[in-house]
Every structure is written in structure tokens, then in C-alpha cells.
Amino acid sequence: MLQQRKPITVGDAVQRVMEYAFQEKKELVSLLQAHGRFLAEDIAADHDVPAFDRSPYDGYAIRSVDSQGAASENPVTFTIVGEIGAGYVFEEEVCNREAVRIMTGAPIPKGCDVVVMLELTHTFEENNQMYMSIKRTFEAGTNISYKGEDVQKGTILIEKGQYINPGVVALLATFGVDQVPVFRKPIVGVIATGSELLDPSDSLQPGKIRNSNAYMIMAQIERAGATVKYFGKFSDDINLCIDVVKKALEEVDILITTGGVSVGDYDYLPAIYEAIDAKVLFNKVAMRPGSVTTVAARNGQLLFGLSGNPSACYVGFELFTRPIIRKAFGNKQPHLRREQAVLGADFKKANPFTRFVRGIASYEDGQLVAVPSGFDKSSAVSSLAGANAFIVLPGGSRGYEKGMQVAVLLLEDLQGSEWPWDNIKKSYK
Numbered sequence: 001m002l003q004q005r006k007p008i009t010v011g012d013a014v015q016r017v018m019e020y021a022f023q024e025k026k027e028l029v030s031l032l033q034a035h036g037r038f039l040a041e042d043i044a045a046d047h048d049v050p051a052f053d054r055s056p057y058d059g060y061a062i063r064s065v066d067s068q069g070a071a072s073e074n075p076v077t078f079t080i081v082g083e084i085g086a087g088y089v090f091e092e093e094v095c096n097r098e099a100v101r102i103m104t105g106a107p108i109p110k111g112c113d114v115v116v117m118l119e120l121t122h123t124f125e126e127n128n129q130m131y132m133s134i135k136r137t138f139e140a141g142t143n144i145s146y147k148g149e150d151v152q153k154g155t156i157l158i159e160k161g162q163y164i165n166p167g168v169v170a171l172l173a174t175f176g177v178d179q180v181p182v183f184r185k186p187i188v189g190v191i192a193t194g195s196e197l198l199d200p201s202d203s204l205q206p207g208k209i210r211n212s213n214a215y216m217i218m219a220q221i222e223r224a225g226a227t228v229k230y231f232g233k234f235s236d237d238i239n240l241c242i243d244v245v246k247k248a249l250e251e252v253d254i255l256i257t258t259g260g261v262s263v264g265d266y267d268y269l270p271a272i273y274e275a276i277d278a279k280v281l282f283n284k285v286a287m288r289p290g291s292v293t294t295v296a297a298r299n300g301q302l303l304f305g306l307s308g309n310p311s312a313c314y315v316g317f318e319l320f321t322r323p324i325i326r327k328a329f330g331n332k333q334p335h336l337r338r339e340q341a342v343l344g345a346d347f348k349k350a351n352p353f354t355r356f357v358r359g360i361a362s363y364e365d366g367q368l369v370a371v372p373s374g375f376d377k378s379s380a381v382s383s384l385a386g387a388n389a390f391i392v393l394p395g396g397s398r399g400y401e402k403g404m405q406v407a408v409l410l411l412e413d414l415q416g417s418e419w420p421w422d423n424i425k426k427s428y429k
């Protein structure tokens with residue numbers, strides 16, 4: 001007699017998985033390789049930025065005191081005593097009614113406390129000497145970019161766990177971090193099971209389908225930030241699959257299989273977990289699609305048994321595997337970012353399990369609106385391409401109508417959320 005599986009809530013299932021989060025590991029990568037990684041240490045400023053007072057404009061550096069009395073009917077003339085471009089230092093002290101031609105980014109010469117923009121000056125030559133005149137006064141400090149005005153020495157600039165975006169790369173370069181401490185990417189193995197599977201390059205044959213899940217999961221692993229190790233597709237042969245799973249576990253941090261987790265005659269994953277002494281954390285989740293998602297643990301390693309149905313497989317990865325990967329990066333918000341949205345279309349099919357409808361969330365007049373992205377069966381592959389969100393429809397006996405408030409989980413978002421599973425309630429008009 002078939003043993004009934006007991007469904008648990010999605011939140012409980014995710015929690016069971018997160019208890020197996022593994023130890024973060026650090027490595028150094030060159031700055032050129034750092035984009036898209038996660039910082040493994042806080043980075044503090046070891047100098048001010050700017051590191052010296054500098055000019056924000058092209059013009060003339062002068063002493064404010066010398067501009068006193070300047071007016072349109074009373075221009076004040078300065079002797080130009082030198083010129084300084086960015087990257088150079090003007091060594092002499094600037095004295096009474098002297099000006100130094102200065103370029104944007106150059107250090108302010110000693111004695112000067114004002115930069116006059118070139119457009120406000122008149123330059124002329126007399127007896128082989130260059131002069132400059134101005135027709136207004138300037139207060140001390142006009143047009144000076146002060147040392148430390150951007151960043152002060154000692155400030156924590158970027159915290160451990162921060163995603164390294166182009167702006168973070170700029171800071172790392174500014175502070176000379178050319179070997180960047182980042183969290184090591186977990187290696188995630190992928191195995192596809194199913195005697196019906198063909199490679200994408202194969203021609204279709206009767207009863208067969210192309211293996212889309214493995215390629216989809218590999219792209220999801222990369223989107224989550226981890227490294228992929230693909231072991232291939234295998235027919236439903238239990239002994240072969242046991243060998244492959246065992247071998248794969250020696251080479252990866254996490255192992256994902258797709259297919260074979262339900263109750264069919266050739267659904268061998270439950271037997272495989274038993275054969276290799278893996279402890280099943282759950283094998284039924286109160287969700288659609290992906291109710292058969294099974295997760296097992298063995299020697300601290302997690303095995304994700306994702307469904308063979310493409311939409312179920314996709315959802316299972318994002319809800320259960322993604323946060324484990326993000327956690328390995330010291331990320332404090334490893335789960336999909338949750339937002340509130342207005343349902344943009346009726347979804348009348350009631351279901352006792354919480355639905356994760358693949359959807360498109362977009363702003364309309366400042367309001368986030370979510371609509372399904374297409375065909376909604378667990379077996380659907382077409383609706384995945386357009387999806388940027390899951391529309392979360394809690395289980396119940398009634399359907400949902402356009403205009404209701406719903407939670408959405410955003411798929412392409414880097415910010416994530418700490419724990420999106422509390423207070424997901426039914427919303428009735």
C-alpha cells in the first residue's frame with residue numbers, strides 16, 4: 001500500500017532547508033573578477049577621499065582676500081604665476097594678487113582658497129606676462145572640493161555580504177583593493193533523470209522530449225551566483241542513478257536532481273535517498289506547482305529532488321535552493337524579495353495549496369500590478385520565459401479576482417528578503 005505523504009507548509013519546508021545552511025568560505029579574486037560576487041569582509045577607508053583639497057573646475061586658483069573690491073566697473077587683475085593640471089602639484093606658495101591656472105582635479109596650491117571658473121575671468125598678455133582679471137569678489141572656500149568631503153578615513157564603506165555591483169567595484173579600486181575577499185561560490189551539481197529525455201541537439205522522437213530542466217536549472221544556479229557542475233541526463237535505471245548520485249556528491253556542495261520524485265513506477269528518487277542513507281527533510285509541500293519537491297540531507301550536504309515538471313522544477317529551485325546559495329554568500333536577505341501588488345487579472349481556480357503563479361509584475365501609475373505570464377500548469381514551460389515574479393495565492397476554497405491585494409516574490413531582484421513567509425494571508429475583496 002502506497003504510503004501517504006504529509007504536506008507541510010512552504011515556510012516550514014524552507015526553514016528545514018535553511019537549518020542545513022553550510023559554512024561560508026572565503027577566497028581572494030582579482031578586482032577584474034569581482035563584479036557579481038559577494039564581499040567576504042568589511043572594507044574600511046584607509047584614507048580620505050578626496051585625499052587632498054582639489055579643484056572641481058577648470059579656472060584659476062587665487063586667494064579670496066585678493067578678490068576684495070572687484071566689481072564690473074573695477075576689475076581686479078592677477079599675475080598668472082603658473083599652471084597646474086590634474087596629477088601634478090604646484091609647489092610654491094601663492095602670494096598677493098597672484099593666480100595659478102588650474103584644471104579640474106588638480107590640488108589647490110598653497111595659499112589659495114578659491115577657484116574662479118574660467119568663464120568668469122578675462123585672460124590677457126602684456127610684455128610677455130600673462131594676466132587674468134575678475135569682476136566680482138569670492139568668499140573663501142568657493143569651488144574647493146575639500147579633503148575627506150566624499151569619504152572620511154576610517155569609515156566602513158562596504159559591509160561583508162554586500163553584492164559587488166559596479167559602484168562597489170569603483171570603491172574597491174579607489175581604496176586599492178585589487179585582490180578582493182569574496183565568498184566562495186558553492187558548486188551545485190545537476191542531474192536530470194528520465195528515460196524520455198533527449199539532448200537539446202537531438203531530433204524529436206515518438207514519446208520523447210528534450211531535457212529543458214537541466215539547462216533551466218543551470219541558468220538559475222548562475223543567476224543565484226553559484227557554480228554549476230553538470231553530470232548529464234540518465235534514464236530511469238535505479239542502480240545507474242544511485243552510482244551517479246553517489247559520485248556527484250563527492251564533487252559538489254549541493255546536488256540537484258530533476259524528475260522521479262513522485263509516486264510513479266519509475267520515480268526512483270525516494271529509493272535512491274534510502275539507498276544512500278540520506279535523511280528526507282520533506283517530500284510533500286503544500287504548494288502548487290512543486291508539491292512533490294523533496295529535500296534530503298546526507299553528511300551535511302543537501303540533495304534537492306526537484307520535480308520533473310518544468311514549472312514545478314523552476315519554482316522549487318527559487319524557493320528552496322536559491323536561499324541556501326545566497327546564505328553561502330553571507331547574505332542576510334537570501335530569500336526572494338517580497339512585495340505587495342494588485343492582482344491584474346482574475347485567477348478563479350481555487351486550490352487547497354498555496355499557488356506560486358508565474359507572473360509579470362510591473363508598475364502601472366506607481367502601483368505594482370501582477371498578472372500571470374501564461375499557461376499555468378505545473379508542466380508548463382512557455383510561461384517561464386516572461387516571468388519576473390511569482391504571484392503568491394494562498395490556498396483556500398475560493399479563487400482570486402482582479403483588484404485584490406496579493407504578495408509577489410520578485411525573481412530578478414538582487415535585494416532579496418530576510419524571511420518572506422510570515423503573514424501571507426488570503427485576500428478577499
Ligand SMILES: Nc1nc2c(c(=O)[nH]1)N[C@H]1C(S)=C(S)[C@@H](COP(=O)(O)OP(=O)(O)OC[C@H]3O[C@@H](n4cnc5c(N)ncnc54)[C@H](O)[C@@H]3O)O[C@H]1N2
Pocket residue numbers: 192193194196197209210211212213214258259260261262263264267289290291292306307308309310312378379
Ligand atoms: N499519482 C500521482 N501522480 C502524480 C502526482 C501525485 O501526487 N500522485 N504528482 C504530480 C505532480 S504534482 C507532479 S509535479 C509530477 C512530478 O513528477 P516527478 O517529479 O516524479 O517527475 P517525472 O515523473 O520524472 O516527470 C514529470 C513530467 O516532467 C517531464 N520532465 C521530466 N524531466 C524533465 C526534464 N529534464 N525536462 C523537461 N521535462 C521533464 C516528464 O516528461 C513528465 O512529463 O508528478 C505528478 N504525478
Ligand code: MOO
Pocket residue numbers: 287288289290291292293307309312378379
Ligand atoms: O508538484 Mo506538482 O508541481 O504540484 O504540480
Ligand SMILES: [Mg+2]
Pocket residue numbers: 259260261262263264266267308
Ligand atoms: Mg514521476
